[in-house]
Amino acid sequence: MLSVEMYPGLTHQRMGDCFYRGERVCTFPSACDMAAKALPQRLLPPPAIPNNPAAKSPTSEVKVELENAHLWKQFSSVGTEMIITKKGRRMFPGLRLKLSGLNPSLRYILLLDIVPLDNARYRFQGGGWQAVGGAEAKLPDRVFIHPDSPATGAHWQSRTVSFHCAKLTNNTLDSQGHIILHSLHRYQPRVHLIEARDVLRWGGAQRSFVFPETQFLTVTAYQNNKITELKINSNPFAKGFREDGMNSKKQRDARLKRKVSVVADTLDIANCDACDSAELRAATSSADLQALALASLPRLPDGPPCGFGADGASYRDTLVQEHPLDLGQDFMASQISDIGISMADGMQDARGTYTSTFSTTSCSSFPSAPLPQSSFSTLPVRDSSDASIPQPIDYPSILTSSPALPSSSSSTPSLHQTSFTFPTPPPSNSSSPQSLLSSTSSPCDDTYHTIPEAEDSSFPAPPSACPPGLQAEPFPNSSVDQCAPAWIHPSVLNPDPATAQHLHNYGHPQAAALPCSHGAPPASFAFPAVPPHMQNLSFPNVSPASAHHALHLPNLSHQAQGSSLAASFPPSSFTHPSSSSLPHPHSSFQPPSCLAVSSAPSVPPTAHHQNLRNPSTSSYPPVEMAAISQFNPAAPYRPERVLHHPSLLPQLDPSLPSSTPPPALYPAFPSYPLRLCQDPHTSLSIPFRHLYRQHQHGHAHPQAPYLDMSSRAVF
DNA sequence: TCCACTAACACGTTTGAATTGA
DNA sequence: ATCAATTCAAACGTGTTAGTGG
Numbered sequence: 038m039l040s041v042e043m044y045p046g047l048t049h050q051r052m053g054d055c056f057y058r059g060e061r062v063c064t065f066p067s068a069c070d071m072a073a074k075a076l077p078q079r080l081l082p083p084p085a086i087p088n089n090p091a092a093k094s095p096t097s098e099v100k101v102e103l104e105n106a107h108l109w110k111q112f113s114s115v116g117t118e119m120i121i122t123k124k125g126r127r128m129f130p131g132l133r134l135k136l137s138g139l140n141p142s143l144r145y146i147l148l149l150d151i152v153p154l155d156n157a158r159y160r161f162q163g164g165g166w167q168a169v170g171g172a173e174a175k176l177p178d179r180v181f182i183h184p185d186s187p188a189t190g191a192h193w194q195s196r197t198v199s200f201h202c203a204k205l206t207n208n209t210l211d212s213q214g215h216i217i218l219h220s221l222h223r224y225q226p227r228v229h230l231i232e233a234r235d236v237l238r239w240g241g242a243q244r245s246f247v248f249p250e251t252q253f254l255t256v257t258a259y260q261n262n263k264i265t266e267l268k269i270n271s272n273p274f275a276k277g278f279r280e281d282g283m284n285s286k287k288q289r290d291a292r293l294k295r296k297v298s299v300v301a302d303t304l305d306i307a308n309c310d311a312c313d314s315a316e317l318r319a320a321t322s323s324a325d326l327q328a329l330a331l332a333s334l335p336r337l338p339d340g341p342p343c344g345f346g347a348d349g350a351s352y353r354d355t356l357v358q359e360h361p362l363d364l365g366q367d368f369m370a371s372q373i374s375d376i377g378i379s380m381a382d383g384m385q386d387a388r389g390t391y392t393s394t395f396s397t398t399s400c401s402s403f404p405s406a407p408l409p410q411s412s413f414s415t416l417p418v419r420d421s422s423d424a425s426i427p428q429p430i431d432y433p434s435i436l437t438s439s440p441a442l443p444s445s446s447s448s449t450p451s452l453h454q455t456s457f458t459f460p461t462p463p464p465s466n467s468s469s470p471q472s473l474l475s476s477t478s479s480p481c482d483d484t485y486h487t488i489p490e491a492e493d494s495s496f497p498a499p500p501s502a503c504p505p506g507l508q509a510e511p512f513p514n515s516s517v518d519q520c521a522p523a524w525i526h527p528s529v530l531n532p533d534p535a536t537a538q539h540l541h542n543y544g545h546p547q548a549a550a551l552p553c554s555h556g557a558p559p560a561s562f563a564f565p566a567v568p569p570h571m572q573n574l575s576f577p578n579v580s581p582a583s584a585h586h587a588l589h590l591p592n593l594s595h596q597a598q599g600s601s602l603a604a605s606f607p608p609s610s611f612t613h614p615s616s617s618s619l620p621h622p623h624s625s626f627q628p629p630s631c632l633a634v635s636s637a638p639s640v641p642p643t644a645h646h647q648n649l650r651n652p653s654t655s656s657y658p659p660v661e662m663a664a665i666s667q668f669n670p671a672a673p674y675r676p677e678r679v680l681h682h683p684s685l686l687p688q689l690d691p692s693l694p695s696s697t698p699p700p701a702l703y704p705a706f707p708s709y710p711l712r713l714c715q716d717p718h719t720s721l722s723i724p725f726r727h728l729y730r731q732h733q734h735g736h737a738h739p740q741a742p743y744l745d746m747s748s749r750a751v752f
Numbered sequence: 753t754c755c756a757c758t759a760a761c762a763c764g765t766t767t768g769a770a771t772t773g774a
Numbered sequence: 775a776t777c778a779a780t781t782c783a784a785a786c787g788t789g790t791t792a793g794t795g796g
Contacts, residue, residue: 120788120789122757122758123757123758123759126787126788127787127788129787129788160755207757220756220757221756256756257756257757257758258756258757258758258789258790258791259789259790265789265790268788268789269788269789272787272788272789273764273765273766273787273788274763274764274765274766274786274787274788274789275763275764275787275788275789276763276764276765276788277762277763277764277765277788277789278763278764278788278789278790283762283763283764284762284763284764284788284789284790286790288762288763289762289790289791
């Protein structure tokens with residue numbers, strides 16, 4: 038029986054847990070509770086309205102079906118292999134999901150990440166995969182943000198959600214935002230559903246779904262011929278390699294023979310040996326060659342029609358209703374027109390334990406690879422109150438004039454919040470990207486139940502929820518490839534003028550770095566790329582009056598100073614879901630990442646670029662804090678963005694049995710602090726603007742946005 | 753010598769622009 | 775002039791294969 042696992046890791050990582058989980062035992066309650074208590078009542082969401090269907094909790098009955106589960110099972114029965122290339126390779130089969138149980142009016146963000154299943158490296162031997170060594174070093178965790186995100190629940194439920202745009206690469210220095218994986222390793226894709234409003238708190242109603250049949254082994258060349266056959270028979274792009282295609286082995290052999298024949302002819306002509314030449318030509322006549330080639334070819338099985346089986350696996354989310362989700366939905370809905378994303382809560386700091394009834398299908402054909410059942414039983418979730426990391430991180434906010442922005446005012450001056458403002462999506466059809474295929478899902482045949490995470494945190498603390506420094510990794514702007522945008526990874530710690538200059542040299546003069554308080558927690562935000570009066574925004578005690586539904590930014594008049602900013606936002610004809618008042622980040626919380634913002638192009642590059650690199654733990658290029666040119670309406674649209682942040686979720690299999698695979702060459706993958714990668718393309722007028730468009734022009738195969746979740750350590 | 757990886761290749765698909773006709 | 779249907783070309787996706795390097 039197939040099963041699905043939910044990874045409520047994010048729920049442990051957000052501040053909202055502390056604020057709104059009235060019954061939750063906060064392991065580190067002091068700062069959390071204190072902050073909550075200090076929060077003005079005005080900022081607290083009102084209690085849920087009972088019997089209000091509109092306030093349907095997103096945690097109830099959320100179900101995700103793997104639409105092409107049948108195809109996945111076919112591959113899994115053989116041992117799914119995924120080609121990874123330097124330039125990035127799509128997954129096939131792709132993840133095609135059907136979502137249900139969502140609140141139609143709320144907006145959600147859908148993420149895909151791929152986590153290693155174990156600490157082993159594999160080799161194809163004797164017709165099967167054998168673990169032959171330890172896994173290689175942890176790679177940057179990147180999350181693929183579905184291009185439609187954020188979209189309403191109605192949108193997600195109205196069509197099949199496909200992650201076909203996600204690309205896998207083995208290029209550890211990839212700047213295209215592809216998901217970086219090691220070759221010859223086993224991985225498990227995971228899908229995460231996050232309420233857009235909860236991104237403000239980054240956590241909360243997030244749910245994760247795992248489909249065991251989608252685990253795969255990465256290769257640079259197919260090892261198992263059966264997989265090759267399945268791919269050729271299933272993937273439309275490989276149609277040419279089918280038996281009846283012009284690129285089939287038969288045809289290729291024929292071409293090769295003809296080529297040899299031509300060469301032989303040439304040689305014969307040169308040698309004036311007409312007899313031999315004619316004999317050769319006769320021997321290599323197409324009919325004979327084709328017959329010969331056909332005889333050598335195995336009969337390809339009749340695979341499913343390219344595509345996507347109707348057999349679907351059903352996954353029912355049984356996550357216990359989370360308190361924050363019940364609160365203030367109507368309240369927020371009435372107050373916000375733009376979705377703000379706050380990473381301030383630190384996606385990765387929650388650590389906890391939960392159990393799951395996860396059970397995997399037995400279709401996996403990886404002989405020596407431990408199945409994930411056991412490893413799914415407990416998943417490390419970082420504790421949001423992990424006090425081992427003393428330095429809070431500043432979270433710059435994206436300035437907006439939108440009056441509908443949820444109040445992110447912090448009642449704690451030392452708290453800093455990063456907010457993304459989702460621009461209002463285009464009217465009507467904007468929420469229905471045409472690239473998405475209509476649903477062809479069939480009734481699910483598999484249902485997966487999961488148990489909500491335990492409240493207690495039993496997992497060891499990660500090496501550091503907020504490493505000494507975040508890497509600064511420049512992302513050269515690939516101006517040509519519209520589908521593969523490069524992103525500058527924002528660095529949030531350790532302001533480094535050199536880094537700033539470096540970033541500037543990459544053509545991002547507006548790149549902004551935000552002090553992420555790696556040292557002493559600053560009491561104010563710095564907005565290097567915004568006008569001076571905006572660059573340092575403190576969040577003193579928020580008065581109810583100041584608790585405007587928009588982000589309250591002292592020294593900033595949203596109406597006056599942000600007039601130009603407001604112009605950059607598209608008009609809203611979209612019914613925005615509710616957005617909660619933003620609880621300010623936990624003061625003792627260790628938000629692992631920072632967000633950099635940029636303002637109008639006219640703003641001089643006053644970036645305080647910060648070099649976040651952690652030289653002791655990372656071998657990756659430095660990540661640089663870049664700017665989101667959110668206020669440049671004239672700039673060309675870039676459909677993708679890459680966000681780097683620490684491990685959004687716990688490792689899939691942290692408790693892998695050590696006996697089966699050889700000992701890992703490296704320690705278990707730790708969680709990594711959140712880093713938001715700014716769009717290096719100054720053309721992006723508004724953060725997440727791309728999320729509302731599926732294609733921009735030409736032959737667009739937009740690589741959807743990513744989250745790079747790590748400034749990973751290299752051991 | 754083996755193995756993993758890469759780039760080039762050919763073929764098919766996808767997509768949008770250009771063209772044509774009503 | 776407008777719109778829809780058709781055609782075309784470029785870009786992309788795919789597996790194969792020869793070559794390279796450790």
